[in-house]
Amino acid sequence: MSELKLPIYLDYSATTPVDPRVAKAMMECLTPDGNFGNPASRSHSFGWKAESVVENAREQVAALVNADPKEIVWTSGATESDNLAIKGAAHFYSKNGKHIITMKTEHKAVLDTCRQLEREGFEVTYLEPQADGLVDMDKLKAAIRDDTVLISIMHVNNEIGVVQDIKAIGALAREKKIIFHVDAAQSPGKVEIDVKDMNVDLMSFSAHKTYGPKGIGALYVSRKPRVRIEAQMHGGGHERGMRSGTLATHQIVGMGEAFRIAKEEMAGENERIRMLRDRLLNGLNDMEEVYINGDLDHRVPHNLNMSFNFVEGESLIMALKDIAISSGSACTSASLEPSYVLRALGRDDELAHSSLRFSIGRFTTEKDVDHAIKVIRQAVNKLRDLSPLWDMYKDGVDLKSIEWAAH
Amino acid sequence: MAYGEKVLDHYENPRNVGALDKDDTSVGTGMVGAPACGDVMKLQIQVGDNGVIEDAKFKTYGCGSAIASSSLLTEWVKGKTLDEASQIKNSDIAEELALPPVKIHCSVLAEDAIRAAINDYQGRQVAVAEKQSA
Ligand SMILES: Cc1ncc(COP(=O)(O)O)c(C=O)c1O
Numbered sequence: 001m002s003e004l005k006l007p008i009y010l011d012y013s014a015t016t017p018v019d020p021r022v023a024k025a026m027m028e029c030l031t032p033d034g035n036f037g038n039p040a041s042r043s044h045s046f047g048w049k050a051e052s053v054v055e056n057a058r059e060q061v062a063a064l065v066n067a068d069p070k071e072i073v074w075t076s077g078a079t080e081s082d083n084l085a086i087k088g089a090a091h092f093y094s095k096n097g098k099h100i101i102t103m104k105t106e107h108k109a110v111l112d113t114c115r116q117l118e119r120e121g122f123e124v125t126y127l128e129p130q131a132d133g134l135v136d137m138d139k140l141k142a143a144i145r146d147d148t149v150l151i152s153i154m155h156v157n158n159e160i161g162v163v164q165d166i167k168a169i170g171a172l173a174r175e176k177k178i179i180f181h182v183d184a185a186q187s188p189g190k191v192e193i194d195v196k197d198m199n200v201d202l203m204s205f206s207a208h209k210t211y212g213p214k215g216i217g218a219l220y221v222s223r224k225p226r227v228r229i230e231a232q233m234h235g236g237g238h239e240r241g242m243r244s245g246t247l248a249t250h251q252i253v254g255m256g257e258a259f260r261i262a263k264e265e266m267a268g269e270n271e272r273i274r275m276l277r278d279r280l281l282n283g284l285n286d287m288e289e290v291y292i293n294g295d296l297d298h299r300v301p302h303n304l305n306m307s308f309n310f311v312e313g314e315s316l317i318m319a320l321k322d323i324a325i326s327s328g329s330a331c332t333s334a335s336l337e338p339s340y341v342l343r344a345l346g347r348d349d350e351l352a353h354s355s356l357r358f359s360i361g362r363f364t365t366e367k368d369v370d371h372a373i374k375v376i377r378q379a380v381n382k383l384r385d386l387s388p389l390w391d392m393y394k395d396g397v398d399l400k401s402i403e404w405a406a407h
Numbered sequence: 408m409a410y411g412e413k414v415l416d417h418y419e420n421p422r423n424v425g426a427l428d429k430d431d432t433s434v435g436t437g438m439v440g441a442p443a444c445g446d447v448m449k450l451q452i453q454v455g456d457n458g459v460i461e462d463a464k465f466k467t468y469g470c471g472s473a474i475a476s477s478s479l480l481t482e483w484v485k486g487k488t489l490d491e492a493s494q495i496k497n498s499d500i501a502e503e504l505a506l507p508p509v510k511i512h513c514s515v516l517a518e519d520a521i522r523a524a525i526n527d528y529q530g531r532q533v534a535v536a537e538k539q540s541a
Binding site for chain 1: 410418420424439440441442443444445446447448449460464466467468469470471473474
């Protein structure tokens with residue numbers, strides 16, 4: 001087995017390294033000897049060659065999600081795809097109504113886009129998830145109105161890894177004739193995606209969560225039934241007018257290759273990753289006062305989100321120099337902001353503050369996981385020895401019974 | 408977030424971690440902050456008959472800067488009179504630890520903690536005196 005390399009990267013949900021096979025394909029599209037042409041150039045072979053690899057990549061992306069290649073629009077990433085889908089559909093269909101439904105646990109790329117539409121006169125319902133992070137279908141049904149034109153619900157949550165029942169939501173949206181957008185930035189290679197079977201109208205993808213490069217993504221726009229969106233980026237009329245701008249051949253080829261590898265290897269890879277995740281979970285779960293955030297069954301195997309009660313997240317991250325992970329506590333301003341996703345699940349602020357997100361990926365090894373378990377246990381014990389809250393808990397004091405002076 | 412050297416030093420080797428007997432009349436206890444806000448500091452001082460702080464202990468739930476602020480504070484207050492200790496300003500702590508602006512609230516909390524501990528101690532002395540005169 002390979003040597004332990006520190007620090008250990010356990011933040012694959014933030015971004016992944018580019019797979020060396022992907023990097024190789026990308027490098028063939030840059031230099032004078034390579035395939036550097038503008039795919040929109042119609043008058044020479046440089047353009048034709050570039051166009052051909054772009055179309056090949058489009059097929060590779062489409063194949064992973066059971067779409068037609070004509071339904072794939074290149075963007076700069078999932079943020080842009082979310083903006084294009086939500087603003088584009090809301091604007092196009094605004095004559096039918098101005099109500100949108102989404103969820104409180106969505107990525108900011110969806111939430112902030114909805115906020116912008118509110119400023120433009122749309123009304124948005126932000127659904128509370130159940131305590132396990134999943135959509136409450138009854139609440140969703142109840143939120144639908146005659147003027148609802150768009151439902152936007154993510155597939156895999158980036159913080160807690162829970163997987164929504166997109167097929168059930170898609171069936172409901174189709175029945176009610178409401179456009180259905182799904183942010184699937186975290187899904188490719190982790191869970192099966194079938195846009196037809198799921199009745200999805202618009203779906204956002206990103207390359208850099210799936211071992212492709214940053215700065216490239218795609219939006220699936222259904223042609224059957226035909227879904228229309230208003231362009232947000234105007235110019236040369238690329239991508240059938242939906243998104244202008246010279247196509248970034250090397251980025252697109254990278255995304256295509258990354259999605260090809262995902263399709264081919266996901267079954268075996270997910271089994272290996274699930275084993276590693278369970279190893280991590282079992283190595284931590286016997287500690288006192290630890291809580292798993294989000295449903296464990298409806299979840300991608302890559303993600304583990306845990307709260308270590310009575311320990312503050314940022315100091316925990318600080319003690320975990322050897323591992324690269326993210327915390328549910330964003331202690332970056334005078335008012336400490338615990339994760340809005342965990343709060344939406346109804347988690348106490350304390351537990352939200354003490355949460356860590358581990359995300360495992362293609363290059364994680366058993367040794368990595370074992371080392372992570374060791375240092376996490378040490379750090380939590382050290383910080384609990386320092387924590388007045390831990391002492392109070394041990395003395396049987398109910399922390400909720402105390403009147404804290406909020407500051 | 409990158410931390411300054413002094414914060415790291417106090418975080419990795421915190422001084423005076425522990426607890427004093429909170430029922431001892433020569434001990435003052437201050438607990439400030441709130442779990443929901445992400446930091447709680449408990450600071451205890453033991454005061455001699457001459458009004459000098461002989462010992463100080465802390466426990467802190469919070470980020471590295473909060474832990475460092477309270478650790479530093481225990482070092483500073485030892486050997487000081489209550490009067491001197493109550494003059495410690497949050498800005499002194501922030502400066503010594505080179506806290507960035509977003510962490511200034513940690514030093515404010517430390518200042519609150521020493522004030523609270525002194526108040527608690529003084530309250531106890533009044534209570535003791537009343538008991539004796541009663
Ligand atoms: C669920 C989700 N949506 C959108 C994004 C944004 O993707 P991108 O970085 O490609 O803009 C991310 C990644 O941070 C994500 O996890």
